[in-house]
Amino acid sequence: MTGRPRAATEDHPLVKFALCAIAIGFIALFLVMPLATVFSEALAQGWRMAFDALAEPDALAAIRLTLIVAAIAVPCNMVFGLAASWAIAKFDFRGKNLLITLIDIPFSVSPVVAGLVYVLIFGLQGWLGQWLRDHDIKIVFALPGIVLATIFVTFPFVARELIPLMADQGRDEEEAAVSLGASGWSTFFRVTLPNVKWALLYGVLLCNARAMGEFGAVSVVSGHIRGLTNTMPLHVEVLYNDYQYVGAFAVASVLALLALVTLALKSLLEWQFAGEIAASHHH
Amino acid sequence: MSLVIDSVAKKFERFPALKGVSLTVPKGCFMALLGPSGSGKTTLLRILGGLEFADLGHINFDGLDWLALPARERRAGFVFQQYALFRHMTVARNIAFGLNIRPRRTRPSRAEIARRVEELLALVQLDGLGKRYPSQLSGGQRQRVALARALAIEPRMLLLDEPFGALDAKVRKDLRHWLRGLHERLGLTTIFVTHDQDEALELADLVAVMNQGRIEQVATPSELRGAPASPFVADFLGQEPAGPGVVPLRTGSRSSPGPRGGESSFQAR
Ligand SMILES: Nc1ncnc2c1ncn2[C@@H]1O[C@H](COP(=O)(O)OP(=O)(O)OP(=O)(O)O)[C@@H](O)[C@H]1O
Ligand SMILES: [Mg+2]
Numbered sequence: 052m053t054g055r056p057r058a059a060t061e062d063h064p065l066v067k068f069a070l071c072a073i074a075i076g077f078i079a080l081f082l083v084m085p086l087a088t089v090f091s092e093a094l095a096q097g098w099r100m101a102f103d104a105l106a107e108p109d110a111l112a113a114i115r116l117t118l119i120v121a122a123i124a125v126p127c128n129m130v131f132g133l134a135a136s137w138a139i140a141k142f143d144f145r146g147k148n149l150l151i152t153l154i155d156i157p158f159s160v161s162p163v164v165a166g167l168v169y170v171l172i173f174g175l176q177g178w179l180g181q182w183l184r185d186h187d188i189k190i191v192f193a194l195p196g197i198v199l200a201t202i203f204v205t206f207p208f209v210a211r212e213l214i215p216l217m218a219d220q221g222r223d224e225e226e227a228a229v230s231l232g233a234s235g236w237s238t239f240f241r242v243t244l245p246n247v248k249w250a251l252l253y254g255v256l257l258c259n260a261r262a263m264g265e266f267g268a269v270s271v272v273s274g275h276i277r278g279l280t281n282t283m284p285l286h287v288e289v290l291y292n293d294y295q296y297v298g299a300f301a302v303a304s305v306l307a308l309l310a311l312v313t314l315a316l317k318s319l320l321e322w323q324f325a326g327e328i329a330a331s332h333h334h
Numbered sequence: 335m336s337l338v339i340d341s342v343a344k345k346f347e348r349f350p351a352l353k354g355v356s357l358t359v360p361k362g363c364f365m366a367l368l369g370p371s372g373s374g375k376t377t378l379l380r381i382l383g384g385l386e387f388a389d390l391g392h393i394n395f396d397g398l399d400w401l402a403l404p405a406r407e408r409r410a411g412f413v414f415q416q417y418a419l420f421r422h423m424t425v426a427r428n429i430a431f432g433l434n435i436r437p438r439r440t441r442p443s444r445a446e447i448a449r450r451v452e453e454l455l456a457l458v459q460l461d462g463l464g465k466r467y468p469s470q471l472s473g474g475q476r477q478r479v480a481l482a483r484a485l486a487i488e489p490r491m492l493l494l495d496e497p498f499g500a501l502d503a504k505v506r507k508d509l510r511h512w513l514r515g516l517h518e519r520l521g522l523t524t525i526f527v528t529h530d531q532d533e534a535l536e537l538a539d540l541v542a543v544m545n546q547g548r549i550e551q552v553a554t555p556s557e558l559r560g561a562p563a564s565p566f567v568a569d570f571l572g573q574e575p576a577g578p579g580v581v582p583l584r585t586g587s588r589s590s591p592g593p594r595g596g597e598s599s600f601q602a603r
Contacts, residue, residue: 223418226385229405230412231432231487241435245422 089307093300104290104298105305112278113286114305119194120269120282121262124201128258132209133251137243139210140217141225151214157206165203166271169196192274197282200268205258212254213247220246249324253317260313264306336360337382337400337491337523342391344377351377353547354391359525359540361396364517366534367527369544370570375527376415378544379493382525383412395491411489411522415496417476419468425479426451426464432487454482457516474505481513485520492517492524498533506530510537531571535559543567 061067093101104110135154139147157165171177173190183190190196224246228238244251266284273280281289283306290299337359344352352374359365367375380386382393384405393400400408420428427434429451433442442450455461458478468476477497484492497513498506514537517524528534534541535555543550543558543566551563562568 223414223416224420227412227414227418227420227483228431228435230383230385230408230410231435231483232406232409233431233435234406237435241431242420 093304101301104301109278117283124262135210136213162267166268196272200272205261208258209254212250216250338394340392342388364539366538366541368534373544374547411484411492413494417480458482492522494526
């Protein structure tokens with residue numbers, strides 16, 4: 052009895068090998084290769100050129116805008132996601148199933164449609180267009196529109212992460228807290244929130260990754276004003292269409308790096324707090 | 335100076351879980367609620383704890399309109415069937431929870447809280463386990479942590495929902511005697527839900543037998559053994575139901591399950 056422990060469900064070694072090969076091949080072909088290409092294209096003419104492309108004012112403006120948009124949209128969706136999943140998991144009310152369905156809309160609707168809806172409402176020819184112009188408020192083709200579109204698209208991430216966990220945890224601990232004299236406020240902050248903090252963090256990371264990477268919806272409402280309303284993904288497109296490959300891939304690399312950092316952060320957290328995360332899932 | 339439950343009724347959607355329950359629990363009494371699954375034991379206990387709301391009826395405790403008090407002001411020590419320990423807190427923090435959340439004015443000092451926690455850990459025989467997390471404890475240990483946590487707030491009554499339901503027979507037996515001893519030391523009014531008749535008959539001063547949202551009989555264990563008030567009680571206790579000709583000793587109006595089926599005439603032991 053030497054060697055690795057073998058699972059009872061394990062298949063013939065050849066089958067196992069084939070499955071692994073397919074999985075790894077797929078990942079390499081569809082994930083690793085494109086990612087590697089992005090970096091290699093960015094550095095095709097040396098580090099110098101790549102950095103110069105990033106230091107260009109329009110590129111810097113795009114990076115800044117992306118960060119600002121994420122900094123507004125992510126907290127909004129965190130609060131919304133927490134509130135919605137708390138209500139759904141811990142209370143009974145009419146229209147609960149409708150709310151659950153509504154939360155998923157951004158996943159099923161094309162982002163372009165979402166963008167168009169905002170243009171229809173807030174655009175110059177839109178329902179509120181006249182009123183907004185009279186009051187000198189700019190939403191479409193400006194920061195507010197981009198933020199709105201981003202919030203719409205990234206709206207389900209936190210809630211989707213939290214709802215199953217909260218529903219699984221039930222109301223027992225909250226009831227215990229209340230019977231021990233806790234107010235609704237301290238029940239939430241001392242019991243509910245700590246119990247979902249890892250899922251919340253995970254949802255926020257995913258939400259952030261998507262918020263910075265969103266293209267479709269933002270593209271419709273942004274108006275593509277260079278240095279003003281171009282986020283990083285939009286700027287990548289603009290540069291690419293201008294045949295500025297180094298610039299396009301340099302900005303794309305920054306986006307890809309942000310995604311990789313998100314991923315690394317998530318893995319680090321999972322590894323660091325494996326015990327605690329497991330404990331929050333079952334007693 | 336007792337707990338008086340008067341015609342409490344509760345419906346879930348259309349389903350009547352409690353159909354007018356009346357019950358008097360003398361101060362310091364150890365009362366068992368015994369009944370088959372679905373008979374409304376948990377519902378009654380949760381109404382007492384303020385976790386569920388009665389549709390009808392009154393409850394008076396120590397001269398207080400009990401139902402008018404929100405759960406957090408009742409100070410009813412509730413021990414849940416599934417423990418409901420705070421999984422992200424150590425045992426010590428679990429026990430200290432009810433003290434830590436008090437407003438600063440009434441909160442004991444940190445040293446005082448730590449001392450109380452040690453005391454309670456000793457009381458439930460878990461000395462030295464304060465730093466563990468609930469997931470690192472056995473079922474019986476978790477149950478005792480839940481009890482210590484409920485006792486920490488110096489409850490006015492103790493409500494236990496099948497506290498030993500998830501434990502094996504041997505542990506059940508041990509904890510049963512330990513709980514009875516604890517009750518005698520603390521002198522708290524205790525209501526204890528169980529569907530195990532041995533447990534109820536062995537532990538309790540008084541047993542209320544429930545069936546389908548009604549109380550069939552309230553009696554001391556020996557009375558219950560000797561004179562089941564209805565065929566249901568006899569059957570549930572696994573005894574020969576009183577034959578058609580034999581009138582059980584203590585039936586009276588209680589044999590007809592009316593809305594006041596739980597009129598309690600008894601004497602505590
Ligand atoms: N939240 C609820 N919604 C709908 N019905 C409920 C709810 N809680 C309890 N009931 C119903 O009320 C009845 C009484 O339930 P209760 O939990 O009080 O029974 P119990 O005597 O504690 O049973 P058990 O021994 O199985 O715990 C059951 O028929 C149950 O299905
Ligand atoms: Mg029950």
